[in-house]
Amino acid sequence: MVVGRVERRHATGGGGKTLSPQELSDCDDIATALTIDPYLGFTTHKMNIRYRPPRCNKDVLRNLIFAFIKDQNYEETYKRLERCEAMHQLLAFYKHRVNRDDLRDHIMRFLGVLDVESGISIMGCTRYSLEDNAGARVCSTKAWGRNEEIQFLVGCIAELSEEEENQFLHPGKNDFSVMYSTRKKCGQLWLGPAAYINHDCNANCTFVATGRNTATVRTLREIEPGDEVTCNYGGDFFGDNNCYCECETCERRQTGAFAKKDSDQQSEGYQLRYSSRRQAAPPTGTNTLEHTVETLRQRGMTRYDAQIIAEQRLKLDSPAPAAAPAAPRRGRAAAGALTLPVSPPCHVKVTLRMKRSPPADDISESASSHFSDDSATSGEIQYEVLRLEGIGELPVATWHKKKKKKRHRHERHHDVTPEVAVPSAKRVRLKFGGESRTIELTG
Secondary structure, eight states: OOOOHHHHHHHTTOOOOOOOHHHHHHHHHHHHHHTHHHHHTSOOOOSOTTOOOOOSOHHHHHHHHHHHHHHOOHHHHHHHHHHSHHHHHHHHHTTTOSOHHHHHHHHHHHHHHTOTTSSEEEEEEOOOGGGTTOEEEEEESSOBOTTOEEEEEEEEEEEEOHHHHHHHOOTTTTOTTEEEETTTTEEEEEESGGGGOEEOTTOSEEEEEOSSSEEEEEESSOBOTTOBOEEOOOTTTTSGGGTTOOOHHHHHHTOGGGSOTTOOSOOOSOOOOOOHHHHHSOOOOTTHHHHHHHHHHHTTOOHHHHHHHHHHTOOOOOOOOOOOOOOOOOSHHHHHTOOOOOOOOOOOEEEEEEOOOSTTOOSOTTOSBOOOHHHHTTTOOOEEEEEEESGGGOOOOEEEOOOOOSSHHHHHHOOOOOEEEOOOOOEEEEEETTEEEEEEBOO
16 A cells, blocks of 8 residues: 555654653653553563553564554554554553644654655664663665755754753663764753663764754765764763773774773773774774784794785684694603504515435535425425525614613603614525425525
């Protein structure tokens, strides 16, 4: 259904009747209880510190609000709100002192925030401790250019005298949206949809007056979809120099409530310009970038490459953890655990000749090798080695032995391991079909 201009005029602040602080507070409490609270699912800020939510079926209000988001029918939604039980209980709670026309206009303003063409949306916020980490915030649903006016974010203003400030305001409970006008030299109560705009020390919007008792919001720079709409409440709104500020900018700069206790003096010298790219970066500590650069340098990168990777926040595969070296063993247990190296296999060519009987033996007595005497006297067939090839090419294995020291205490901390040559192999095992023989080499 297409919404008429008259209905949207009420949603954007049409009708400039001046309300007293009491009338504006009552209208705001009832309007938020019927629109924003069912939409978010919890009770948002209220000016009446004795406020109690209506005892009725909450699903009825919630379904009514989501039906408006789907149909965008302002008049039908307000009529259904008038007939619901929650409206009657709230009017009775505020003793029917609320003007129905003023209440209708105020409800229309909050329905305008839920309009699909508003370009904004109300969302939950868990950042601020003053709201017990259960507040609300205004986020953009479309791209906004610089110096654009967000017409649906309407603020309603009621001037506060000193007597009214003492009567209505309770520090830390309902003074969340009270500002001081330097031009009029008095306090002002800001309510309506604009009251859900949170403070930021580097805000992207500012308040602009549209009448004697109304104001809207104008952008200071480009806003992307999903960004929070923020305004600057002043330099001393959260204590001296906003020392208790909990905004995202203070978290990123490590100032305000996030300042370190030992850093009382402000840093002097050159600082990086606070660009939109750094504004969009997630809040991190001041030493995170430098720590990342050092970590990347330990992985073998140059400082130039490490800074580029750290600034662009590129993800790298974590190196595989190196196996921890085994603790060296000492004492006699270490000496017993030493193992001699094993020579690798080597091919040896052996030339043999079967021995004849002793009288007919024409082999020279200067043979380089022979079998043992036990095998010769046993009557078995004997062989004579004529030539060996490859035995001189066997690698010489080495092993380490702990050098003895004069003092046992000095021996524990100094393990000198000189190289000692291991004698080469002296035996060769031969196989002849199903038989095998082992010969011992001499020389």
